[in-house]
Amino acid sequence: MTPADPLVTRLRSSLGDNAVVDDPDVLDSHRNDHATFCTAGVPRLLVRPSSTAEVSEVLKAAGSFGVPVVTQGARTGLSGAANALDGCLLLSTARMNQILEVSVEDQVAVVQPGVVNADLSRAVLEKDLFYPPDPSSWEMSTVGGNIATNAGGLCCVKYGVTSDFVRGLEVVLASGEVVRTGRRSAKGVAGYDLTRLIVGSEGTLGVVTEATLALRPAPEASxxxxxxxxxxxxxxxxxxxxxxxxxxxxxxxxxxxxxxxxxxxxxxxxxxxxxxxxxxxxxxxxxxxxxxxxxxxxxxxxxxxxxxxxxxxxxxxxxxxxxxxxxNSALEPLGVTLIDDVAVPRSKLVALLRGIAEIGTKYDVLICCPGHVGDGNMHPTVVFDRDDPDAEARALQAFGAVMELGLSLGGTITGEHGIGKLKRQWLAQELGSVGLRLQREVKAVFDPNNLLNPDKLFL
Amino acid sequence: MTPADPLVTRLRSSLGDNAVVDDPDVLDSHRNDHATFCTAGVPRLLVRPSSTAEVSEVLKAAGSFGVPVVTQGARTGLSGAANALDGCLLLSTARMNQILEVSVEDQVAVVQPGVVNADLSRAVLEKDLFYPPDPSSWEMSTVGGNIATNAGGLCCVKYGVTSDFVRGLEVVLASGEVVRTGRRSAKGVAGYDLTRLIVGSEGTLGVVTEATLALRPAPEASxxxxxxxxxxxxxxxxxxxxxxxxxxxxxxxxxxxxxxxxxxxxxxxxxxxxxxxxxxxxxxxxxxxxxxxxxxxxxxxxxxxxxxxxxxxxxxxxxxxxxxxxxNSALEPLGVTLIDDVAVPRSKLVALLRGIAEIGTKYDVLICCPGHVGDGNMHPTVVFDRDDPDAEARALQAFGAVMELGLSLGGTITGEHGIGKLKRQWLAQELGSVGLRLQREVKAVFDPNNLLNPDKLFL
CATH class of the missing domain: 3.30.70.2190 (Alpha-Beta Plaits)
Structure with missing residues (x-):
């Protein structure tokens, strides 16, 4: 009989047996998000805390054992940010799925991170309110995951992205300490905007355990x-x-x-x-x-x-x-799809699309280019034959070339999907060396031992 | 003859004589912003750089001499954030007042920090575009100052605050290094949102030398x-x-x-x-x-x-x-005014206003309460006799009591004016000890020697 994993023993004693999973099949099914071409490691265990206090316990235990923590929502992300790394603890927010409050008067919702976007959208609509962020994964993805990636969607062009609707957060730091950022009121400028810093940080700065979200009156018929x-x-x-x-x-x-x-x-x-x-x-x-x-x-x-x-x-x-x-359905039969996410100033869209066509020709791959044109955020999708290793190599080159093109046009390598594991090698080019150093130092403030999603965002 | 100040000599040699001012009268006229009841020190000199490279030179020189730097726009702020401290270098952005670009197609403006808000608003209106942030100081205040304080205004209730319109920044760090944050495109999620971190940081993280601002189509008649x-x-x-x-x-x-x-x-x-x-x-x-x-x-x-x-x-x-x-004109004849800036969830506005009336009675001062009610952001204004030292003490107590009340109602001590020097003692209460520690550590990342506006924001 294998001796019990002491981390499992500690977590079971504080969270209960059911909240701590080490079944290899379950662990295997939690290794990946929806990104193609991102490797994933083999996790040590999966933990499903049900409260802020339990998240704090998990992070303290992980810290004691020096075990890296990867927080997961519905794993619908497209950049590998939620992928496991070898020996990590997967922290699932699935059980923290309560809508704690919907206030008509303040036009805010207070939710736990595991609430599914569609569940929140429907719950607030019953009160004639509207939570606009609508990533295409909205029927599955969680608000916590939307916050971690600063998710966009179709209606951003009018309403903005997730960060535009996050007023305040409760976050558990790597130390296990709990901090509240931001506010419930419409405005507030007391100190640095740590809320916006955490939105889009892909699980590298802390674990969001509660969010106060701005709502709007429900839109009329469209x-x-x-x-x-x-x-x-x-x-x-x-x-x-x-x-x-x-x-x-x-x-x-x-x-x-x-x-x-x-x-x-x-x-x-x-x-x-x-x-x-x-x-x-x-x-x-x-x-x-x-x-x-x-x-x-x-x-x-x-x-x-x-x-x-x-x-x-x-x-x-x-x-x-x-x-x-x-x-998506139309592209799937054509081969493997590698979805890019460049955003450029709208004046550069024609140049972007022409350049993408040239990249397709150069690397002999099909690139389809749907996108949120009002925001200049396109999803050039490289499609290639799954059984042709040479095509795969060319597809990856084309994928990189699209990002280089976006940067050369004054754009960004990611408009709404994030860096995760997929785009780490291009981040330095976008941010520059000083910008990258600042980002790493900010990371170290929140997570000095580099245990929160350590192989993501930065190379 | 007094020996020349070596810092003045160095800066004159790189920026030219006219850009470096040590005339005591001029320095004296630059000691304060518009906050009442904020002390200000005696600056060592005033520098008016005209380019990013010159700002970088100034910060390198200040760093070498260990001299603190206070960046100033039009000094219309209401929290003392732009006040001098003894022996500091005042860095005025007044000469960096160029609108570098207004793009109709991308709906963005690229500006230097010293551009006056009203000048920008008028320039973009000529192209049927609209820069919404409209603090009441808009005819005088600079975009750089608006960014430093994350200024609000009357039209926030529909359009949002300054940070909602800042896409990207060029910032000179305390080290003199130049970093670009953010983007020109409508969306972007590459790395942490350092742009939002710098907006509202009151000159404590770096000196903004260029901003890319989002514009909207001009509104119709109102x-x-x-x-x-x-x-x-x-x-x-x-x-x-x-x-x-x-x-x-x-x-x-x-x-x-x-x-x-x-x-x-x-x-x-x-x-x-x-x-x-x-x-x-x-x-x-x-x-x-x-x-x-x-x-x-x-x-x-x-x-x-x-x-x-x-x-x-x-x-x-x-x-x-x-x-x-x-x-403002109506309150001025009644005495000295001490303008507060609490924001609460709208459901708490009646409780806030009732509580403020009680505070006025308790401390025997007049408190007038105009405000941006749609945002829950009120400006309770304590009015008292300038020649009555006892009234002054009571007014300051009432001012603090209003903030305590705002916090007790789930609000913030400042909706749009900032902390500056005026509200430092209440910041810890709003942020909590962990939050405050994170903020200080983030400050140290950007400004390890604590030379940028060091006596502001934090006590």
Whole structure:
């Protein structure tokens, strides 16, 4: 009989047997998030605390044993930030899934980190309130994971990203100490903004155990318009004109030619063979949505759209969004997908898309480029044959070349997915040596022994 | 003849004679910002660099001589953050006042820190763009100062505060090294958000030498409504109902009974003697503003307003805002004013206002309470006789009691003015000991020798 793991013994005595898992099959199923091409190690154990005090116990125990801690939500991230490393303790927030409060008067929700985004969205909607951040994983991903990655989504173009809705946090530090940052009030400037520092820190600064989130009044009914263009340039120009119009669409998505071809091959959407790009826009202003959609349609027509459709009800809106919704399903049969996440100033979008087409040609891989065009945040997706090792190498080179291109255009290597394990080698190039040093030193303030997600973010 | 100050000699040789001032009269005129009751020391010299490279030279020289540096914009701050300390070097950003770029397509402006807020606002408006942050000092205050304090203003209730519009910064560290943080693109999550850390850091982490600011399409014409109520409770309830309505007013201001009395005494606005509170709201949605204002007026009537006025044009709007605009002028003749800046969750506003009235009674001082009610950010203003030392002591006690009250209601001691020198003794109470330690350690990362505004923020 193997002697008991003393860390397991200690944690079971404080958290109970069920909260501490060392079954190899369970551990194996928790090694990875949704990132492709990120290695993952073999964890030592999985712990499921159910309170802030238990998280504190876990971090104290891990600290005593010098065991690294990887915090996991629903593991839907796309950068490997939640991947295990060898011998680590996986800290799952799954049991801390309570919505502690929804205040209509203060328009805030107070939640535990394991609450699923969709559960929160639905709970607040019952009170005519709205939690905007809507990453495409929203039906599965947790608010804690959204905070760790500063998740974006479709409606960012109007409402902003996760960090714009985080007022305050309760965080357990590597030492086990509990700290509260931020506030519940709409404004506050007392001291440095540690809340924003922790949002997007990918589990490297502390474990979020509670969040106070800003809510808005529920939006009104929405309507959608979709337009197709012969060229990329026309679609991008129309998007820029929509953004300059003051209309504030609640969604503004772009699909390029390779993406549209894949969708048409996957399901007949009646897209012509020569289609070059598609723009899909939405207004969520109720009675005014029809006017907004008509104005957006007019802008698209002025910019050379070959076909413009305006929905007049929810069902038609759903159909116009169908192309966007089918992207992942349409690309999957074509091979392995490696999803990039560059964001550039909108004035550089045409250069980005042209450059990406050149990269595809150079490395002989298919790159489809859907994206949140209103934010300049594209998801160039390298698609390659899973059984061709040479294609895989070329895909990885193309993936890197896309980030280099984004940086050269004054953009960022990641608009909303994060660095995780996937993009560590490009971070120094974006931040510069002084910036990187500051970031490492900030990390050391919060986690002096480098035990919180130590192989992520930095190389 | 006094021997030349070697620091002056060094700085004159690198920046030129005119950029380095040691004239005692000039130095004396630069000792204070607009905070009352903050002591200020006697500076050693004033330096006016005109480029990032010169700022770097200044910080290197100050570092070599171990001289503390206080960065100053227009010195319109209200917390003493820009006050001199004995023997310090004052670094004025006044000469770095260039708007480097306004991009219509990217909806960003790139500016130097010494640009006056109003100059930027007017310059971008010429291109049909809008820089929302509008602290009441906007005609004088600089963007650099607004960034250092994370300034708010009237239109925060719809558009947010300064930090919501800062995409990226160029910062000179205490070492003289130059670092760029953030991005130009709408989104970006590469590494920790050092931009947000520096916004609101009151000159304690570095000297901002360039900022990339997000702009929006220019708002349409605005209209105003004003309503008076017999009680504070009715005015606050009406404000809450406006915020819950989904209307998104571009301004929502509150005046309490003592403030309204002072205004009526200063100028006859026809306010009845029994008026308890006033709400002023604005919509900036052009053709829809009249509808919005009518809905706001109806909400106020439903909540017991004794008088509701809806403007039908810009001139009438201006007149309805007059009461708010007269607050400072009306309070000035009554004595010295000590302006507080608590922010609480909106559900606590009635408790805050009742508590403030009790504090006024207890300490026998007049406390007027205007504020940005939509954000829960009030400016309780203690007014007392300048020639009565006993009144001064009571006023300071009342000032502290207001902050304690704000904290006890789950609020913050400062919604938009900052800590500076004025509120250092209350910061620990808001942040807690662990939070305060983290903040100090973050400070040490950026400024290990504690030379940047060392007597501010922390005691």
């Amino acid at each position: 309507l959608t318009a979709a337009a197709t263009f012969l060229s990329i340039e026309e679609g991008i120009a129309a998007a820029a004109a929509v953004m300059a119009s003051g209309l504030r669409p609640s969604l503004l998505e772009f699909l390029d030619r390779p993406t549209l071809r894949a969708i048409q091959d996957y399901r007949d959407m009646g897209l012509p063979a020569d289609v070059g790009s598609m723009l899909i826009a939405q207004s969520d202003r109720g009675l005014r949505a029809a006017d907004d959609v008509a104005r957006i349609a007019a802008i698209c027509t002025e910019h050379g759209a070959i076909d413009v459709a305006e929905a007049s009800d929810a069902e038609e809106s759903r159909m116009l969004l169908e192309a966007r919704r089918l992207v | 209209l105003t409504a004003a309503a008076t109520f017999l009680s504070i409770e009715e005015g606050i309830a009406a404000a809450a109902a406006v915020m819950a309505s989904g209307l998104r007013p571009s301004l929502l201001e509150f005046l309490d009974r003592p403030t309204l009395r002072a205004i009526q005494d200063y100028r006859d606005m026809g306010l009845p003697a029994d008026v308890g509170s006033m709400l002023i709201a604005q919509s900036d949605r052009g053709l829809r503003a009249a509808d919005d204002v009518a809905r706001i007026a109806a909400i106020c009537t439903e909540h017991g307003a004794i008088d509701v006025a809806e403007a039908s044009d810009a001139e009438e709007s201006r007149m309805l805002l007059e009461a708010r605009r007269l607050v």
